[in-house]
Amino acid sequence: MGLLLLLIICQCTINSIKTHSVSKPNIILLMADDLGIGDLGCYGNRTLRTPNIDRLAEEGVTLTQHIAASPLCTPSRAAFLTGRYPIRSGMAAFSRVGVFLFSASSGGLPSEEITFSKLLKQKGYATALIGKWHLGMNCESSNDFCHHPLSHGFDYFYGLPVTNFRDCKSGQGSVFLKGVQKGLVLPIQITGITLVSLVVVHYIGLLKVPFQALGYFLLIITISLVVLIFFFYNFRQLNCFLMRDHRIIQQPLSYENLTQRLTKEAMQFIERNTGTPFLLVLSYLHVHTALYASENFKGKSKHGLYGDAVEEMDWSVGMLHMLLTAVEGILDDLCSCSPN
Missing domain, CATH: 1.10.287 (Helix Hairpins)
Structure with missing residues (x-):
């Protein structure tokens, strides 16, 4: 469940920044879950193939030191969105588990918290969160959505309101x-x-x-x-589902081509907003357990299903880069970061 912020790869390609003509660059944040710093080629790995992430590293900045507000998903993601220690927003982990385990939990990131997505939305950005949320959903009823991503500055949400549990995939334990x-x-x-x-x-x-x-x-x-x-x-049926905005669109969650679906949603969001400054947060489920990979990647790496998942995530990064390269002018106004 831990979210270890050990790696940040940042790349800003704002060619016209010298003339100060770009005031609203497009922003893409790619977040991995439980990825080890030694699992990428840009940090010395020679057995896992991550050419697309390595290219971002080569063209950008790589860091080896980073302070995480917490080693757990829920509090660290709260800190990531707000820039504040989790204890300031009431998201610090005091229990043994320390994260939300149930979609029906009444806790979550308070709606009065200021997130970078809210600030960018106020500045005219189109904003989207694709993938994992894990910061709560409802307060007093099953449909008030007070902790939902759409209540924290995101115009569009496609993903999991909680997290990627082993319980959600048969054969992965509980x-x-x-x-x-x-x-x-x-x-x-x-x-x-x-x-x-x-x-x-x-x-x-x-x-x-x-x-x-x-x-x-x-x-x-x-x-x-x-x-x-x-x-x-009935845990899988009750707790493992996929949402689009406020609607449940798949229950229980299917892992079949899930990364492809997340990638497609991210690409479609970019295509819809080529004429508008946008913020895209693509929060991958990889490589947190339950481990999974599509048929195109399963059994292809040298490190089992974990390695397959890493290489599939790298493929997704490559697909986004291909789209950004194809859309005229968009790379000139882009700032991207890949925190893990």
Whole structure:
């Protein structure tokens, strides 16, 4: 779940900046999730093929030192959008998990926070977030969307409101079950000891415990367990879905050609706004677990599914670069960054 901000590749190709004729450059931010600094060719890797990211590095600036506000997704992304420490916006992680696990969670980035997307929108930019959000969705109802990307300065959203869970893809294990198992051990032990103790003291005459009360207690425990089991077996259906703006368009989420779909949405946004200054944040699901890759990349790298995912993400970067090169004049007014 960690978002390690270890790498930033920045490239600004504003050819006319010397004449100060460009006041509103187009901005593209490409964000990877859990990508290691040693997994790219521009940082010395010789076994993973990342020519498109390497080209950005060669033409731009690469950094090896960067301070992350948090090692976890939710708080670090809040800091990234606001430029403030997560604790200032109430997004610091105090629990063991430290991030949002459920789409129905009522928490999220407060709508009064000032994000760079809000500021750019105020300046006339078209703004879009494609991919992972993980900063909350609703406050008091299932459709108030107070924490949604569209409430934080983005005109368009296509992606996941939460994150890429292993639970969302069969055969990848479970984050939720592992946490529940650890969290239930102590309550179950306490419940069992309490029930046995009440029965013992009742039969030895120290305390008369109405069997009706024990029955109600057992009924409550049973119902709670049934609800928990139901939720676990329906986790993917309830929590893993794809949205376009405020609409759910795929539930449960399918990983088939998912990176291609995200890339297509990003390219279409650029094409729609060639005559307007724009901000595009393309927040990849790669290479956070659950690991996945399309058929065109599966089994092609030297490092299993993880390597396949890295190379597929590099392909996506190349597709964007190809489009930007094809659209006349757009590269002259472009500033791009790739934080990981």
